[in-house]
Amino acid sequence: MTDKIAVTLRVNARDYRIEVEPRRTLADAIRTDCGLTGTHLGCEHGVCGACTVIVDGHAVRSCLMFAVQAEGSHIRTVEGLADGERLSPVQQAFHDHHALQCGFCTPGFLMLATAILEDNPRIGADDLRHALASNLCRCTGYHNIVIAVQAAAEKMR
Amino acid sequence: MTWVGRSLKRFEDAPLLTGRARFMADAAIGARAVRFVRSPIAAGRIARIDIPDGVSAVTGADLIGVKPFRPRLNRSDFTPIEQPILPTDRVRFVGEPVVAVIAETPEAAEDAVDSVAVRFEPTPAVTDFVSALKADAPRVHDHAPANTVVDAKIRPPAVEAAFATAAHTVAIAIRSGRQSAFPLETRGARADYDPATGRTTLTVSTQMPHIVRTGLADVLGMREDDLRVVAPAVGGGFGQKMCPTPEYVVLIWLARRLKGSFAWIEDRHENLMASFHSRDQAHTVKGAFAADGKLLAIDVDLLCNIGAYSCFPVTHGVEPLMAMAEFPGPYDFPAYAARARAITTNTCPMAPYRGVSRPAITLAMERLMDTAAAKLGLDPVAIRRRNLVATFPYTSATGIKYDAGAYREALEIAAEKVDLPGFRARQMAARAEGRYLGIGFATFNERTGYGTPAFAPRMMDVTLGYETVEVAMDPSGFVEARIGASPHGQGLATTLAQIIADELGVAPDTIRVIHGDTDRTPYGWGTFASRGIVIVGGACKIAAAKLAVRLRAVAATLLQTEAGKVELADGRAALAGGPASIPIAELARAAYHQAHQFKDQPDIGLSARATYDPDGTYSNACHVAIVEVDVETGGVRLERFLAVEDAGRLVNPTIVDGQVRGGIVQGIANALFEEILYDQAGNILTTSLMDYAVPTAAEIPPIEIHHLETITDASITGAKGVGEGGAIGAPAAVINAVADAVESLGVAVYEMPIAPQRLRALIRAATGKKR
Numbered sequence: 061m062t063d064k065i066a067v068t069l070r071v072n073a074r075d076y077r078i079e080v081e082p083r084r085t086l087a088d089a090i091r092t093d094c095g096l097t098g099t100h101l102g103c104e105h106g107v108c109g110a111c112t113v114i115v116d117g118h119a120v121r122s123c124l125m126f127a128v129q130a131e132g133s134h135i136r137t138v139e140g141l142a143d144g145e146r147l148s149p150v151q152q153a154f155h156d157h158h159a160l161q162c163g164f165c166t167p168g169f170l171m172l173a174t175a176i177l178e179d180n181p182r183i184g185a186d187d188l189r190h191a192l193a194s195n196l197c198r199c200t201g202y203h204n205i206v207i208a209v210q211a212a213a214e215k216m217r
Numbered sequence: 218m219t220w221v222g223r224s225l226k227r228f229e230d231a232p233l234l235t236g237r238a239r240f241m242a243d244a245a246i247g248a249r250a251v252r253f254v255r256s257p258i259a260a261g262r263i264a265r266i267d268i269p270d271g272v273s274a275v276t277g278a279d280l281i282g283v284k285p286f287r288p289r290l291n292r293s294d295f296t297p298i299e300q301p302i303l304p305t306d307r308v309r310f311v312g313e314p315v316v317a318v319i320a321e322t323p324e325a326a327e328d329a330v331d332s333v334a335v336r337f338e339p340t341p342a343v344t345d346f347v348s349a350l351k352a353d354a355p356r357v358h359d360h361a362p363a364n365t366v367v368d369a370k371i372r373p374p375a376v377e378a379a380f381a382t383a384a385h386t387v388a389i390a391i392r393s394g395r396q397s398a399f400p401l402e403t404r405g406a407r408a409d410y411d412p413a414t415g416r417t418t419l420t421v422s423t424q425m426p427h428i429v430r431t432g433l434a435d436v437l438g439m440r441e442d443d444l445r446v447v448a449p450a451v452g453g454g455f456g457q458k459m460c461p462t463p464e465y466v467v468l469i470w471l472a473r474r475l476k477g478s479f480a481w482i483e484d485r486h487e488n489l490m491a492s493f494h495s496r497d498q499a500h501t502v503k504g505a506f507a508a509d510g511k512l513l514a515i516d517v518d519l520l521c522n523i524g525a526y527s528c529f530p531v532t533h534g535v536e537p538l539m540a541m542a543e544f545p546g547p548y549d550f551p552a553y554a555a556r557a558r559a560i561t562t563n564t565c566p567m568a569p570y571r572g573v574s575r576p577a578i579t580l581a582m583e584r585l586m587d588t589a590a591a592k593l594g595l596d597p598v599a600i601r602r603r604n605l606v607a608t609f610p611y612t613s614a615t616g617i618k619y620d621a622g623a624y625r626e627a628l629e630i631a632a633e634k635v636d637l638p639g640f641r642a643r644q645m646a647a648r649a650e651g652r653y654l655g656i657g658f659a660t661f662n663e664r665t666g667y668g669t670p671a672f673a674p675r676m677m678d679v680t681l682g683y684e685t686v687e688v689a690m691d692p693s694g695f696v697e698a699r700i701g702a703s704p705h706g707q708g709l710a711t712t713l714a715q716i717i718a719d720e721l722g723v724a725p726d727t728i729r730v731i732h733g734d735t736d737r738t739p740y741g742w743g744t745f746a747s748r749g750i751v752i753v754g755g756a757c758k759i760a761a762a763k764l765a766v767r768l769r770a771v772a773a774t775l776l777q778t779e780a781g782k783v784e785l786a787d788g789r790a791a792l793a794g795g796p797a798s799i800p801i802a803e804l805a806r807a808a809y810h811q812a813h814q815f816k817d818q819p820d821i822g823l824s825a826r827a828t829y830d831p832d833g834t835y836s837n838a839c840h841v842a843i844v845e846v847d848v849e850t851g852g853v854r855l856e857r858f859l860a861v862e863d864a865g866r867l868v869n870p871t872i873v874d875g876q877v878r879g880g881i882v883q884g885i886a887n888a889l890f891e892e893i894l895y896d897q898a899g900n901i902l903t904t905s906l907m908d909y910a911v912p913t914a915a916e917i918p919p920i921e922i923h924h925l926e927t928i929t930d931a932s933i934t935g936a937k938g939v940g941e942g943g944a945i946g947a948p949a950a951v952i953n954a955v956a957d958a959v960e961s962l963g964v965a966v967y968e969m970p971i972a973p974q975r976l977r978a979l980i981r982a983a984t985g986k987k988r
């Protein structure tokens with residue numbers, strides 16, 4: 061179990077050469093080996109979505125994927141959303157519409173919403189609500205998250 | 218320009234949106250990992266512990282001189298119970314930590330946990346009230362017969378007289394299922410020993426760093442100043458992160474003993490199994506009503522399952538004693554009898570969770586109102602209208618003073634907005650099509666922002682309540698507000714800055730709120746009991762007003778006028794009615810660097826400190842839920858949810874709405890989805906998110922909010938507490954709506970959560986249908 065393998069993860073357009081045990085999840089590798097702690101762990105069993113990152117354009121629960129499986133893929137995390145100090149449309153909308161309280165679920169929701177809207181910024185209201193039901197938030201009651209993502213969608217159309 | 222009342226965007230957001238915020242698990246990286254071997258049985262003896270060679274571990278036998286947790290109330294109806302840090306003889310619930318294992322990485326520590334062999338000898342367990350109360354029930358703690366550890370009573374003679382003469386007596390029994398506060402970030406901590414100073418820093422995901430330090434230093438026999446407690450970004454708490462626990466004691470003990478850094482991050486399985494639970498209550502309620510629906514007396518029996526141990530500092534009295542004191546709620550009636558018991562069982566310990574007992578007492582009172590209304594042929598609005606307190610200040614049947622609120626206004630506005638007659642017509646039409654719609658009202662009030670005057674009657678060893686704030690302007694004109702309380706998502710860094718900005722005449726973005734570090738902040742209690750904006754906000758207002766006096770004095774010297782003529786606004790100190798003015802930042806420079814000019818001042822520099830310790834102020838609301846029940850599946854769909862609420866002055870309306878909605882959704886979860894379950898042997902059945910159903914955006918309708926703003930002098934800022942109200946009213950509104958929907962089938966609903974299988978069973982039993 062403890063023999064490590066060398067892998068290269070491409071995260072936010074940068075290569076990280078790391079050595080991991082085969083059992084290391086992508087989430088742990090991103091957080092501990094790449095030092096990108098913006099990706100959070102709320103359950104480690106694939107339900108809460110706090111660990112959501114974008115892998116090759118798809119929103120993925122990084123707690124359910126092994127780091128070694130992600131070699132060769134392009135991974136995006138919350139740290140890569142803003143352009144310098146300029147927030148992405150989804151980040152800005154979360155700020156403008158008070159879509160976060162404690163902020164623990166926020167990176168996961170930002171990545172989920174970014175993937176949804178990059179795929180289809182014209183997604184209908186019902187489909188959007190159901191897509192956002194992939195992730196859990198304990199603080200906001202979801203209301204402002206839905207509103208923020210709708211507002212970001214308008215900007216991204 | 219004033220700042221209070223504006224929906225300023227939050228100063229907290231930037232690091233949280235960009236992944237730069239540091240949460241507990243981020244702070245743990247680099248420390249040696251600690252994980253716990255936990256009891257797999259609910260009750261029994263520890264016969265033998267085998268730790269393989271090469272595994273580094275700590276057992277209770279190693280913790281010489283470490284005291285157990287023993288929170289206490291000084292009253293004769295309270296029986297204290299002790300929690301060993303790591304037990305050496307008996308275990309009392311599934312998940313109780315028994316052995317701590319240390320390794321270089323979390324993975325290695327988890328492997329090592331699996332290699333430790335503990336032999337347990339199981340003994341009979343009790344998990345529910347009914348079996349725990351039997352005379353021959355196994356005792357969870359030997360000194361507590363019938364497992365009863367609080368037994369409080371009030372029984373004035375007027376109650377019996379009222380029941381004897383009342384036109385109607387209505388009796389119901391309600392059941393509130395066990396729930397987890399479920400912060401999305403689990404608990405965790407890291408302890409670092411500093412060889413240079415001999416001090417230890419505990420970084421811990423907590424809502425109350427100062428009291429955690431007090432509790433931990435006490436059991437470890439440390440000087441408090443040898444321990445620094447720091448809260449990083451906290452990913453929700455809702456009560457679960459108030460109380461110190463054994464894991465933190467072990468980390469500090471290890472750091473001091475081995476002079477290093479040790480961290481534990483709870484996983485979700487541990488969190489659902491062994492972090493605190495809440496709300497496991499059963500109430501039997503009798504109400505005496507006059508012929509016109511006026512409530513004359515209440516007689517209630519309150520049972521609270523408090524689990525295996527007691528939580529510091531609030532103790533296992535917190536649920537039963539709050540339920541007893543606050544049961545009368547928003548209704549005016551003269552005679553009240555109650556018995557409130559805490560029952561200890563072989564289950565995870567209870568701690569406060571958003572609303573504490575009030576979701577359950579509101580469910581009981583609001584089901585009683587609807588049940589009485591049906592019996593008397595009144596509608597739900599009429600019976601509430603007849604009974605709500607209407608003149609203030611009011612003193613409740615338990616002697617608590619209510620400051621003014623808008624109880625009837627909230628009900629009337631809610632009734633108008635949902636158009637009750639219109640809904641009844643729609644409900645009838647739907648029923649003709651075989652569809653079951655229901656409407657539920659919940660009116661309630663909530664004691665918020667209460668200090669030591671309110672906590673003192675509970676006779677706690679540690680009486681909670683005040684908050685102290687230090688507000689200081691530095692030589693560059695920027696302001697720091699150091700608060701003893703520690704927020705976990707409420708936005709206090711923004712709202713407190715708004716309050717201070719108005720007093721000092723500066724912009725809120727020049728004010729930084731410092732919290733979550735016992736080295737940097739004055740002693741204080743924390744964020745719980747809907748108190749942040751009332752008590753910390755009040756202390757900020759007083760301290761900032763004191764600082765403003767200093768600024769005016771400095772300005773008066775520089776402007777060669779009297780302090781009384783100086784106005785502070787828009788970043789400048791100006792002579793009232795004249796053109797002369799100075800930037801406040803220049804006053805700050807002068808106060809520190811030209812101090813010789815201000816020899817008449819009592820002190821050098823610009824800082825002020827204030828404590829606020831109020832009696833408390835009552836928020837109130839009316840919640841309305843409209844649901845549709847699928848009688849074939851027992852599924853409940855929420856069609857509409859409305860809250861008309863009065864939390865006094867809204868310091869930041871958008872943040873208030875966020876608090877209200879977040880609370881309501883936790884309340885909806887309480888009513889329909891979430892329940893921690895045990896089997897008879899005390900095995901917990903709900904330790905993953907596949908079994909514990911937390912609602913998503915798909916289950917929640919848009920929530921409408923309407924505000925009323927009754928300002929009273931019970932709160933120096935005019936703000937009333939808003940953190941818990943949503944969670945308090947929503948469960949009763951939803952359950953009343955479900956009950957209304959299925960009432961025509963002869964189904965009576967008095968329990969929550971009313972998950973589909975449970976509702977379906979009730980429908981089946983009532984309609985005699987097999988499926």
Ligand code: FES
Pocket residue numbers: 100101102103104105106107108109110111112121122123124
């Ligand atoms: S941490 Fe990956 S889904 Fe919860």
Ligand code: FES
Pocket residue numbers: 159160161162163164165166196197198199200401452453706
């Ligand atoms: S903001 Fe706290 S969990 Fe979503």
